[in-house]
Structures are given as structure tokens and as C-alpha cells.
Amino acid sequence: MNKTSSGLVLLIFAFGLGALFLINISLGSVSLSLPEILNGLFSKTGMASEILWQFRLPKALTCILAGSALATGGLLMQTLFRNPMAGPDVLGLTSGASLFVAVLLMASHYSGLLLIQSSWSVAIAAGMGGALVFLLIINIARYVRDNTALLIVGLMISAATSSIVSVLQFTSQADDLQTFMIWMLGSVGSTNWSELLVLAIMVGVGLAISIALIKDLNGLLLGEAYALNLGINTKRARVIIVITTGMMVGAITAFCGPIAFVGLAVPHLVRLFMPTSDHKILLPAVMLGGAVLLLCCDILAQLPGSTQVLPLNAITSLIGAPVVIWMVIKTKRISV
């Protein structure tokens, strides 16, 4: 893959992102035309403006942030673990978050504590759960030497927390259970501007750090021994990669719930479009690709022409999985 052709693909991705962003904010229970959108964006009065600034823009921006963050997290994990099966949730963060949210939504009933179930409390619970698992993983990462062992630990933590969540689901009341199930299905439509600001800062910092790690990430592809011989501080790189992924994925899970599939699939889809292992090309492509995919899924979730909205996780996997299967069959191989 040479520089010009990869630059061209990146440009196409960027244009696609812009177009999808416009389509995304134009669709919904009320369709808006391009002049209406432009008018609504700048006039700050009227119905179109209300719809755009209150609902559509935060949702579309959340899509972009979540898509970029999850896809980048997936790429970082696949490179760190040198495993094509790795995704942003392999560290057990999502499971930790869902455990705490499950406790908040389903067990508060028993504890007698009347917790206020607002979007912020769910976000805080998810953030705390993610952070706790994350601290655990970071500490384990300092002791276990190889990355595969760390991967297994992450998967075990996921297994353990999901079993607690199952017990909670089994014993909870129908209403609480439904609230939790809806959170588990993921949503980009419930963020307001103040939440969006927090999200943007955390994702922005995460993406910037990822870009700064290009050399380390490339080096890690050769394995720890070669990377060390090339003067890369693998221990430091590993900790920074884990922290960065944890921060981005934790933030997204806190505000949007556990969004499946994007993190695992986007790096593969991108590599099928632009066959390269160079993170200098892969990282920006994956950031754009993640945003594009999630915007697409959100457009489809709105069921154009209807007021019904489908759960995001159902769409991401339903649309994404056949696409990945088709592309894998077509190219006959998958790689990190």
C-alpha cells in the first residue's frame, strides 16, 4: 500500500463521514432537508433548530466519538495482544461496567438505598465498574509477563462478572430488568451537551495518545523481544496502551452502554480496504472507519420513514457480521 493510494482511501473515508453525518442529522421521526438543516444550525430558533441542537447533533456527535474510540480501542488491543480476536472489551472493562450498572439498576431495590436512577448515576456506576476492573487489570499487567496471559485474565474477569450479572438478572423485578436490558443494548441517543463534553475530552485525549504511540504499536507487531531490540520500551508502551483503551472504552460504555462489534470489526474491515500493518495509516483509517460504521448503523436503527428506533447493538452486529464474513470469504485471510 503506497502513500498516495492510502491517502486517497483516507480522503474517501473523510468525505463519507461528512456525508453520513448530514444524512444522519436529516433523518428521524421528522425528516429535514439540507436547507432546513443549514437554517436550523445557524438560526437557533424554530423547530428544526430545536430538533437539531437538542437531539440530532448530540446523537450524531456521540456516534462519531463512540465509533472512533471503540474502533481505535479494538485496534490497540489487537496489536497489543497480536490476536485478531481481540476487541476493546477483552480487558473486562465492559463487564465491570455492566456489573456496576446491574447492581445500580437491579439490586438497589434490595439494599434499601434509594439511588437516583438518572443518566449521570448510570454513567458514574459504569465508569466506576470499568475503572475498578481496569485497576485490577493494570496491577495484574505489572506481574504477568506475557500478553496472552493478560488476555486470559481479562476474559476470566468478564466471565466472572457476567455470572454475577446473570444472578442479578435472575432475581430482579421485571421493570428493573427491562431498564438494564435496554442499557445493555447500547444507545447513542441519550447524551446531552454536558455529557458530550466529558465524552469528547476523554475520547480526544485517548485518540491523541494513540497517535503518539504509532512507533510503539508498529514495534509491538514484531513481538516483545524484537521491539526491545529496536529500542522500544515495551513495558511502558503496554501500560499506556491499556490505560488509553481503558479510558476511551470506559467513557463510551459509561454514556452509551456496551456497544458491541464495532471495536472488533472495524480494524479488520479497514485492513481489507487498505492492506497495511502500518499504524500511521491504520490509526486514522480506523478512527474514521469506526465513526462511519456507527453513523451508518444509527441511520439504519432509526428505520427511515418510521418513528420506531431499533436497539443499536442489534443493528451493529446484524449489519456488520455478514459484511465481515463476506469480506473474509472474499479475501480468504485475516491478520493483525
Next chain:
Amino acid sequence: MSEPGNIALQTSNLQVGFTTGNQNLFLFEPLSIQLVKGELVCFMGTNGIGKTTLLKTLAGIHIPFSGFITRNQSVAIVLTDKISGSLMTVRDLVTYGRYPYLNWWLTLSQRDHELIDHAIRLVHLESIAGKQLHQLSDGQLQMAMIAKALAQDANILLLDEPTAHLDLNNRVEIMNLLRRLARDAGKTILVATHELDLALQTADRIWLATPDQKIVTGIPEDLVLNGTFDQVFQLKGFDLKTGKIQHTPFRKVSVNLSGAGPEFLWTKNALQRNGYEVANDATLKVSVSSLHGMVSFYLETDKQTQQLSSIEELLIALRALTD
């Protein structure tokens, strides 16, 4: 031994090993050993004795228990580790060699490009520089890994079994390349290898890991003649002093072979392989002659002489006579 100024790498009381559970596993007795500038050293020893760990320790990517390593020069290493990133091209892989000198954005200077091109030329991979790693054969991938190490522009090269799983042609090519690099470019090269025959014919010096956890060093020929190799490898059926596989003359038939050149040598090989003893006082005579590129074999007994055109025919005729 050489003067101190010529030493590329030196260890003193180096304790190499690794920790399993709470136990420290020492692989060798404390090592005080050195690599001389511009020498090609083959490091031999049985599987699992700790060659890879010692190489990694010398390269500074494995931490020793105690002791010192003195090296004034940079080290590049070629391991047997599998690498990911099979979508990268050969050139991308060789570019990794420049990483120690690059900034975070991986900006390549003109000199970097030149060194990368030079490394690719040295291993003769120009024609496949644009190929992706998953399209390469094992030998080509190994050559590309060596090119990466060369692009590192390090004076010391440590290679772990660079010829494993390769065919004879590739093995000889790699060893010849290393020979050239040591002699012409003045690189100091340490190769861990199991290829006894190649090591004996190319190495300036041998490091031999013995079962009592020591490393014996010396010139290959000395180690052959004083029997150190036999002790370590306990060679079965391979006569190191002649460099040949031992044959038992099970047919109890002696043949007096005469002739010259490669035809003579290969006929002798065929006879011995098939259990004939080659002796000067035998009554059964075989002579090989080559005239204008035509090779003829003559099988003489007291009674008759047969002319044969191939070694296969000769063997059939011999069997008919003696069985």
C-alpha cells in the same frame, strides 16, 4: 587470544537463566567469554541448553541474574519468534531496522532510505521488496529478517538458528552471507545453529555448550580433533574426522576402485553406501574414465570386462556378479 582493542563484546561472570515460580534456573556456570571483532562465531549445543536465552541476554533484552556484559557497540538480533503484521511488505519490515534512530512520527531521512535499500540489496531481495510477508517463503522471510537486522547498522549481529527449516541452498546462502558480512563489513556475528557441517566449514570460532553447563570455545578444527564435539553430540554413525557418515561394508566384498575427479568420488560414495568395501588390494576392479564429457565405468574380473554407462548399471552388474 586477541588484544583488548579487538573485543566487540565481553562478559564477566555472567549468570544467565530465568525464574520459574520461586526458583531461579541457572543455565550456565558463570560465563566469562568474548566475541572478537569481525569474527563469525557459531554457537552450538543440544536443544534446550539455553542458547536462545544467552543470545537474548547478550542483546540486552533478557536480564541476567548477575555479572556484566561489556559491549561498546550496538547489537541487532534475529530470532525465531513469529511476527505479526503479515500485511507489511519486505521493505516495511526492513524499515524497522531504522526504528532505534527514528522519531515518534517515523520520519525517514535520505540516509535511512539508503541504508534500507543497501540492506535489501545485500540479501538479494530487491525483486520482492514490495511483496507482503504472507506471500514469502520461509527462506525469503528469514532473509528479510536478516535485512532488518542489517538495516539496524549494528556492529554485532546475534542470530538464533537462522537456517532452521530451510533447504540446503538457502542454508548455504545465509551462511555465506554471514561469512561475507564478517569478512568484508567487519561485523561481529554470533550464530546459534544446529548445522554442524555448515558451522565447521564457515565459522572462525565455535562456542560449544557442554552438558556440564560450560561453554567451550575454540577453532572448529581443534574441537573436532580433540574430541569435544563427540563428547557433546555423542555422534551416532557420523565420522566427524572425515566428515562422512560411517558405512559398514556389510556385503563383505572388496572393490579396487580407480579413476579421478568427482566421478571417482561419487562412485566411491555409491559403493560404500551399498555396503562394498573400497580397497586397493581387491581382485574385483572398477575403473572410472571420463572422455569428452562421456563417463564410462569398467567392471573387471579375472574372466571378463564389462563397460557400463551409469553408476546404477554398475551396481546392478556388481550385484549380479557377487550375489
